[in-house]
Amino acid sequence: MPMEYAQNDKVLPYRIIKETKGRDLVGMEYQQLLPWIKPLESAFRVIAGDFVTTDDGTGIVHIAPTFGADDDKVAKQSGIPPLILIDKEGKRQPMVDRTGKFYTMDVLDNDFVEKHINKELYSQFEGKYVKNAFNSKLTEKDMSLDVEIALALKLEGKAFKIEKHTHNYPHCWRTDKPILYYPMDSWFIRTTAIKDRMIELNKTINWKPESTGTGRFGNWLENLVDWNLSRSRYWGTPLPIWRTEDGKEEICISSVAMLSKEIDKSIEKGFMKENKYASKDYLDFDLHRPYIDDVVLASPKGEKMMRETDLIDVWFDSGAMPYAQVHYPFSCSEEELKKTFPADFIAEGVDQTRGWFFTLHAISTLVFDSVAFKNVVSNGLVLDKNGNKMSKRLGNGVNPFDVIEKYGADATRWYMISNSQPWENLKFDIEGVDEVRRKLFGTLYNTYSFFALYANIDSFAYNEKEIPYKERPEIDRWILSELNSLIKSIDESYNEYEPTRAARAISSFVDECLSNWYVRLCRRRFWKGEYTEDKISAYQTLYTCLETLSQLMSPIAPFFAERLFLDLNNISSLRKDKDNKPIESVHYTDFPTSNDSLIDKGLEERMFLAQKVSSMVLSLRKKNNLRVRQPLQKILIPAPNQEFISQIEKVEQLILSEVNVKTIEFLSPENNVLVKKAKANFKTLGPKFGSKMKAIANSLDGLSQERIADIEKEGKIILDINNEEIELLLSDVEIVTQDIPGWVVQNDGNITIALDTTITESLLKEAIARELVNRIQNIRKDQLFEVTDFIRVEIEYNALLEEVIQEYSEYIKGETLTKELSLRRVGVSAIIGQQRFEPILKVDIIEGIELAINISKV
């Protein structure tokens, strides 16, 4: 590049003469760039600082110790003086005054101006605002001081390159104007003196999540600095400190009573005329600044003491909450205070690290050498459904009142608590609230309605004595076992401040255990037959489940829980208060405790098996187009051992009725009908054989039926892996049934089932009987008959149907509350002729057979 340069050239020519490390430049001196003001001592020297990046430029930057904490710190370390002006009062000032403009020379000390200011240069800049926003006469369009200075440097040939930078300098939240940092005098609390104790005490606090306590808050304590307590504001809580003008005498006021006493002294000295603070009525005086500033006190030496005008950081008020709320130490003794202090539990946003969490902890450590809270949940933010912060500006905010209005407080709260743990950010999606309403509350409401429907019919009010647990059927014992397991886990979850886990456990119990298994399987017990022990057992069991659920969910869904509980209890009066009246609220009841003697893990396991087997059979039916109303003869299950057989046998009836099959048969392991497959058990083989794993797994994959049978018989097998004999035990191998030739088969994990799909004539007839029941039930429902109404049924004659009815007449009548069931050997037209056949219904009984049917109340 040519080194010629004309004044108006855009690019300054340059030449690289040497490359060097920044540290080699330290100590170099340079000429002052803007020599308006001469510093009090030599200042223009390169120093080292660790807070400057080399992302842009050379890594050499100017510092301004009077306007930045980091700059001030590094300057002090290296002995660089700040650029200081001396005003007419002799006070040291930064270059910019409190209105945001350069000091004018006329307010500065004459001697200082003469000795330190280059009047010719500075006169062009004195009085200028450093930001246009500070000057009401300027707009953003006017040239800013930054640009003015840059141009001046350019003209002097001192600027190598000028770029526009947008700073994210802090701005005033109200006026949006840029903010300048100033060094200010402040009052501090020397929290560094109790730093170690604060760290120690913090370790005893249960933080949710733990990482906030150890990480964010813990680190913050490790790097603790003194607490800057004072703020310069117009109105607020005053620092209770009065000082003499020379600062040599000072007093800290600890109560209104003390203040009043001191004012009296001051009146004696003639500093004050009256004492408003002698009144017992707080409405007679105001403790806040600026009113309190009128108070002048007298020092022991008899001098005037004025109040320090600074206020106390409002965070102090938050941190003082535990004492302030009970007005300790004035209206509350220490003993009384200790009833509520330290707090068992607090919750606030995770952004409160330096705010509430810190000030609570600092003050309690200082005052009582204690924690202020034993448990804390630092909750995350509620974001919009796309994970963006909600803001008015973006219009992505959700109005909580609208949501509560539409879905209710319970559904909203349940959604928020169950969806993600409180300390994680929540992506709030209104669809999710609706899902909770349908899934949990809808299901639970349905379950309750089902219970209430039949309980009312039978006038069940929990008046009978409790049916002993052992006399209740297996299914009742099962749901009670699950219920007590649930109580246990819920209690643990709440205790550990894991409400999300609790909510999810309740939700899955309601859906999977109670609604979709217990109630589904027990439906008949509620509506069929007389008011027997079995029926009472069913009512009592379901009642207990519903009542317990209302208690378990009450912390998260207080309103729904309350309604559910009261609807139950107002009828049964099972829970009474001490006056022997029905207790008024679920929230007054004791939280349930689990009865471990009712928990039967074996029972829970075999019920799980029953569900799994049923599901597999239904799947097989589906694949083979066999509707559930078609009874089938047999399920075949290969059983690995006797224990498996006895587990299944105990739930056999449940499975059979659920899937509408007549019998279950077991195949013993020795049976050679089964086609089996061996798989490697990586967990046991891994540690033993390491790198040979792959070869072993492959070898097991291709094992013949005979060799698999050998392992089962011998308990071990020797494999040849790359000419090496390797012995495996039965436990190293998983053997599963793959197929049963000639049957339709379903595999799931280590369970295999097969289904006999043969439909005999007798099974077909039974199917038709069931279809008939189904059609009659539908018609009953269509015609809005009550579930208790008895009916008369007439069906158009059909030969096949006649046989079915002969055989299943009692069954059909029982299922449908039919008093008379008859076939009429008449044509449709003839039926129409009869008055009673209105309206006419033609119904598909089985495929291809459509018959007229008529149903009427008896």
Next chain:
RNA sequence: AGUCUCGUAGCUCAGUUGGUUAGAGCACUACACUGAUAAUGUAGGGGUCGGCGGUUCAAGUCCGCCUGAGACUACCA
């Protein structure tokens, strides 16, 4: 910049001390069920577990780097 959290199906989330086909619910599609019916069952599609590299016989899981989102603190020369 430092500290911390999070990133798994279209969406919301599980995922044990690393163990071989990564799950659930919702949504979608199809079929069934129908005296709980704004419910239910079965089946189906849908995943390079944010990316790259490493440790290991084996990584969603452990380690390093990067990246995206968020919070706090400092700074923004």
